[in-house]
Amino acid sequence: MAELTLVEAVNLALARALEIDPDVVVFGEDIGINGGVFRATLGLQARYGKERVMDTPLSETLIAGMAIGMAAQGLKPVAEIQFMGFIYPTLDQILSHAARLRNRTRGRLHCPMVLRAPYGGGIHAPEHHSESTEALFAHIPGLRVVIPSSPLRAYGLLLAAIFDPDPVIFLEPKRIYRMVKEAVADDGQALPLDVCFRLRDGSDVTLVTWGAMTHETLQAADRLAQEGISAEVIDVATIKPIDSATILESVAKTGRCVIVHEAARACGVGAEIAAQLAEHGLMSLYAPVQRVTGYDTIMPLFRLEQHYLPTSARIVTAAKRTLEAA
Amino acid sequence: MNAADKKRLLREMLFARRFEERCYEAYVERKIGGFLHLYPGQEACAFGVLDAARPGHDYVITGYRDHVHAIKCGADPKEVMAELFGKETGSSKGRGGSMHIFDTKHHFMGGYALVGGPFPLAVGMAKGIKLKGGDEISICFLGDAANNQGTFHETLNMAALWELPVLFVCENNLYGIGTRIDRSTAVVDQYKRVCGYNIPAAQVDGQDIEKVHAAAKIAVEHVRSGKGPYFLELMTYRYRGHSMSDSNAYRAKEEERMWSKRDPIIMLRDRLIKAGEMSADDYKKMDDDVLDHIENEIIKFAEESPEPKVEELERYVLADNDPWVKGGAH
Numbered sequence: 001m002a003e004l005t006l007v008e009a010v011n012l013a014l015a016r017a018l019e020i021d022p023d024v025v026v027f028g029e030d031i032g033i034n035g036g037v038f039r040a041t042l043g044l045q046a047r048y049g050k051e052r053v054m055d056t057p058l059s060e061t062l063i064a065g066m067a068i069g070m071a072a073q074g075l076k077p078v079a080e081i082q083f084m085g086f087i088y089p090t091l092d093q094i095l096s097h098a099a100r101l102r103n104r105t106r107g108r109l110h111c112p113m114v115l116r117a118p119y120g121g122g123i124h125a126p127e128h129h130s131e132s133t134e135a136l137f138a139h140i141p142g143l144r145v146v147i148p149s150s151p152l153r154a155y156g157l158l159l160a161a162i163f164d165p166d167p168v169i170f171l172e173p174k175r176i177y178r179m180v181k182e183a184v185a186d187d188g189q190a191l192p193l194d195v196c197f198r199l200r201d202g203s204d205v206t207l208v209t210w211g212a213m214t215h216e217t218l219q220a221a222d223r224l225a226q227e228g229i230s231a232e233v234i235d236v237a238t239i240k241p242i243d244s245a246t247i248l249e250s251v252a253k254t255g256r257c258v259i260v261h262e263a264a265r266a267c268g269v270g271a272e273i274a275a276q277l278a279e280h281g282l283m284s285l286y287a288p289v290q291r292v293t294g295y296d297t298i299m300p301l302f303r304l305e306q307h308y309l310p311t312s313a314r315i316v317t318a319a320k321r322t323l324e325a326a
Numbered sequence: 327m328n329a330a331d332k333k334r335l336l337r338e339m340l341f342a343r344r345f346e347e348r349c350y351e352a353y354v355e356r357k358i359g360g361f362l363h364l365y366p367g368q369e370a371c372a373f374g375v376l377d378a379a380r381p382g383h384d385y386v387i388t389g390y391r392d393h394v395h396a397i398k399c400g401a402d403p404k405e406v407m408a409e410l411f412g413k414e415t416g417s418s419k420g421r422g423g424s425m426h427i428f429d430t431k432h433h434f435m436g437g438y439a440l441v442g443g444p445f446p447l448a449v450g451m452a453k454g455i456k457l458k459g460g461d462e463i464s465i466c467f468l469g470d471a472a473n474n475q476g477t478f479h480e481t482l483n484m485a486a487l488w489e490l491p492v493l494f495v496c497e498n499n500l501y502g503i504g505t506r507i508d509r510s511t512a513v514v515d516q517y518k519r520v521c522g523y524n525i526p527a528a529q530v531d532g533q534d535i536e537k538v539h540a541a542a543k544i545a546v547e548h549v550r551s552g553k554g555p556y557f558l559e560l561m562t563y564r565y566r567g568h569s570m571s572d573s574n575a576y577r578a579k580e581e582e583r584m585w586s587k588r589d590p591i592i593m594l595r596d597r598l599i600k601a602g603e604m605s606a607d608d609y610k611k612m613d614d615d616v617l618d619h620i621e622n623e624i625i626k627f628a629e630e631s632p633e634p635k636v637e638e639l640e641r642y643v644l645a646d647n648d649p650w651v652k653g654g655a656h
Contacts, residue, residue: 051457057480057487059480063446065443065449066449066453067450068447069446069452070454072451072454074458101436103643104421104422105418108428160654161650165645166644189653193651241644
């Protein structure tokens with residue numbers, strides 16, 4: 001079994017999907033001959049041909065809209081947007097059409113497409129190349145928003161996203177594209193969508209996160225353990241529709257919750273999770289829910305980005321605050 | 327086009343005219359909601375082009391003035407009217423409304439409310455057709471004002487670069503909502519704007535269905551034979567305002583009178599009468615039949631249909647029983 005990085009696992013899942021289903025097509029800017037800006041599609045055009053692995057113009061609206069048209073023809077399009085900061089021209093197509101075709105036609109038409117985009121900070125890039133705006137998409141009914149946090153989950157969740165009958169925004173945390181390697185079997189086995197993954201069991205506090213922040217959060221859990229505090233870590237993975245049952249179940253056990261995301265704080269997905277806890281889990285809480293997030297500002301340039309991104313120290317502090325409360 | 331075809335198309339256009347006029351009344355009676363954009367004046371465009379193509383086989387999308395295109399593709403007018411009434415029997419169970427008619431069975435892939443929004447979909451569909459090796463073509467109806475959206479240019483570029491089977495049909499009715507084309511658009515002849523993409527283009531009289539049909543035949547053959555996209559501009563006019571809430575005060579009466587003399591239905595009718603193919607009485611009977619059909623079958627169906635199911639309000643957001651939420655292998 002090959003040891004793969006997250007971006008290699010993305011490549012493997014794309015290759016697997018192209019291999020087993022002739023309806024799968026992959027396209028985007030620079031993804032063919034050049035193999036993509038992060039090399040996620042490396043070698044795919046050579047193997048599957050330029051009719052199925054297509055370089056497109058720098059026309060993001062078109063890329064998203066074409067994917068919808070292809071989906072309407074029974075294809076399973078997987079489009080890449082080079083950086084999340086370039087995804088906004090697609091919003092009109094995604095929000096107005098992809099997310100609504102099923103509803104608008106009462107199920108006669110649906111939209112099995114995936115829009116992949118690397119997202120998040122920590123690679124010394126400018127604002128559009130570093131931001132985390134997943135909550136924009138999570139607000140839209142009719143979309144799935146899926147974020148893997150490890151090579152294994154990248155492989156399994158991307159396969160599920162490609163074969164899922166509804167549109168999926170698949171956001172890849174690019175800071176950890178090559179951070180760790182993991183054994184990934186190319187067995188075509190998809191992981192379940194719409195469920196959280198429990199990365200670590202614990203009894204004192206629940207740490208909820210997704211994407212690259214799972215690493216800081218697991219580090220924080222290690223540091224808390226050294227101080228005798230047992231933290232449970234949950235990777236939300238599908239942030240829309242969110243598996244609040246798993247989060248509520250964990251908080252029912254621990255009575256404390258810290259939500260960690262690198263996106264800006266206001267109206268972030270953390271706010272939705274906190275609201276779910278307030279609505280359905282208030283009686284199990286011993287302490288106010290804590291959020292450790294980015295700030296309500298534009299993602300800063302590289303010299304300040306480490307101040308913007310949540311750190312394990314900030315997560316530890318927030319976790320201790322929940323323990324001090326009760 | 328032989329006399330029988332002309333008579334058939336006359337009847338189809340007359341039906342479309344009366345259908346739309348009846349929609350107007352139903353909207354005023356508050357039986358139709360969700361806005362309403364009517365087609366009278368432009369009938370020769372949809373019927374001339376689609377009759378030269380293969381309706382029901384070729385994939386068609388259009389903007390929000392979409393009832394007539396859907397019906398010509400094969401959508402049941404009863405279901406279209408029920409959709410406008412917002413009823414459960416509508417083509418989208420009363421959830422799409424006037425601007426979002428769909429009939430995927432007849433390859434009518436949608437009316438779209440947002441101006442310029444569906445252009446990229448037409449190219450995606452054409453790519454899908456090409457990949458699957460079908461002989462269908464993708465037909466994208468669009469309005470003149472939509473051509474000022476960025477999607478117009480992104481779409482033309484892609485269609486030309488990949489030599490995709492798309493026929494663009496621009497129904498140029500001279501107004502983008504209430505703004506005349508020379509006040510919104512630097513180049514008023516839309517076919518000229520396409521030359522920069524190396525797409526063959528033509529401009530024809532959109533009020534004369536024989537001319538539209540002849541031009542569309544050339545265009546359809548070009549696209550179906552694998553030579554890539556084609557752009558057809560049809561000069562036309564809508565008799566009513568942009569939508570029901572548009573008082574239509576921005577157009578000169580003289581201009582309206584001029585276009586009313588070029589009515590596509592009257593022109594074809596008079597030609598048939600002059601050629602001795604039909605009499606004024608025949609036409610009157612045709613009109614009576616059409617009105618009867620609309621009132622006694624179509625309106626009756628829409629009126630008597632049940633309300634949409636409130637218990638299904640949250641359905642059709644994502645798939646029911648989606649196996650991929652449980653994992654699985656492929």
